[in-house]
Amino acid sequence: MSEPIAGAPNGEPLSSDRPPAPSPEEAIRPDGRWLAQVEAASGVKAGACYGCKKCSNGCPLSFAMDLHPYQVVRYLQLGQMDKLEGSSTVWICASCQTCLTRCPNQVDLPRLMDWLKEELVRRGQAAPEEKVRLFHQLFLKGVAKRGRVFEGELMAGYMLKTGGAFGPEAIKNARLGLTMLKKGRMKLLPERNKDRRWLKALFREPKGGSHA
Amino acid sequence: MPEVSYYPGCSLEATAKDYAESVEGVCEALDIELRELPDWNCCGASAAHSLDHRAALNLGARNLALAAQGPSPLVVPCALCYNRLASARHELLEGDDLVIDEIKALGGGYAGVEVVELNDYLSSPEVTALAKQRATDLDLSGLKAVCYYGCQGQRPPAVTGKADYENPQGLDRLLGALGVTVMDWPFKTDCCGASHSVPRPDLVFTLVAKLYKRALDQGANCIVTGCQMCQANLDMYQEEIAKQMGKQVYLPVLYFTEVMGLALGIDETPKWLKRHLVSPKGLLEKAQLPRQTWERL
Structure with a gap:
């Protein structure tokens, strides 16, 4: 054990146990071509990030992320898209906008997270937070159908697909549903737009891809 | 009697019925007339901006186009709907290339709509003074x-x-x-x-x-x-x-x-x-x- 070094930020001894240096295979090989493409497609100046980590210190959900928000930006700068494919971070982000608000270079991280989600779904990538993706997709499906959200159908559909309609979870969910119904906070019939032609045009299945 | 455009949002039809009723009750008591946007649509919430940027922008643009035809400002009780509509407006100021023709046909004008969160509207010095005056x-x-x-x-x-x-x-x-x-x-x-x-x-x-x-x-x-x-x-x-x-x-x-x-x-x-x-x-x-x-x- 080494002696504490005077002036160490938290007063704790600095450990001499450093993680081993990465092997040549593990070491990052920067690929600068990606950044320009991502910036053009997302409209976010990811290259402006100088790594102050203010985004990540203020992020209310970083405790549940496998990569801190600044790491997502850094991997994009280095062209390491594969590092982001299996990461939970973009799906855990709740778009609370704290990071963008405090970023000294106004890097729009929430927009970047959204762009990445869309890109990963387009690539047919399985999301590490499958349930978050599913909930968003079912929500959007309802909007595409009626122009408005029908919360009852959304919840029922979600529970059927995730198993929440069966087993011990089902009892809890049913009890909450009944309470909401009793309190007059659940509608049994959906509202919909009178004009729905625009919905058809907006949510038309694009060639080669598909919406939920 | 001030008249404003009103976008309630989907939640206020169900989960937040208490909010919807109280908004209407309070505005009536303060002689603020809420003119609900005719045939408004969902703002898209987190789902649209997470998975389909184009849809998110268009869902906002349609509501703004409807609001452009009514009284100003557009008052929004739900914070998320407010954020989505204000974000769409912000983006539309840069151009409307992603907006579909069916929505452009509503007459545009969407980028000029003033979007205001209900709690800001009702906590303005004027409304606060009025509420205080009418309070029991x-x-x-x-x-x-x-x-x-x-x-x-x-x-x-x-x-x-x-x-x-x-x-x-x-x-x-x-x-x-x-x-x-x-x-x-x-x-x-x-x-x-x-x-x-x-x-x-x-x-x-x-x-x-x-x-x-x-x-x-x-x-x-x-x-x-x-x-x-x-x-x-x-x-x-x-x-x-x-x-x-x-x-x-x-x-x-x-x-x-x-x-x-x-x-x-x-x-x-x-x-x-x-x-x-x-x-x-x-x-x-x-x-x-x-x-x-x-x-x-």
């Missing part, structure tokens, strides 16, 4: 409230145009003027986890537990909010979250419009409060409010 002499000082604004109404300031986004004051001032004991606290705009309550309730429980703890430490006996998503997340799972915290938590989560209803002496107020999962009965009784405000809760 009910003593609300037994309500020790922390105001919870949530995130979507405030940030990012480039979109919301707000100056006090880290420490908003509108609701604090409004409730203070009506005689509520308003407690300061540092979590006014912290995130509640929003729609994660369905796929990742554990995250919402962690965030909300922090809010409860701080509100209690501050000496509050209720939380007052202007966001239906925050209200749902703080009201619906309180028993379960308290159990996880290993703590007694009794913090009714009131809409600021419900508190205005009490102050203005609106008879329907108990009907709105009855829809909450955490019953405000004990709170109102202890705050020594008249029996008719809580006896049937």
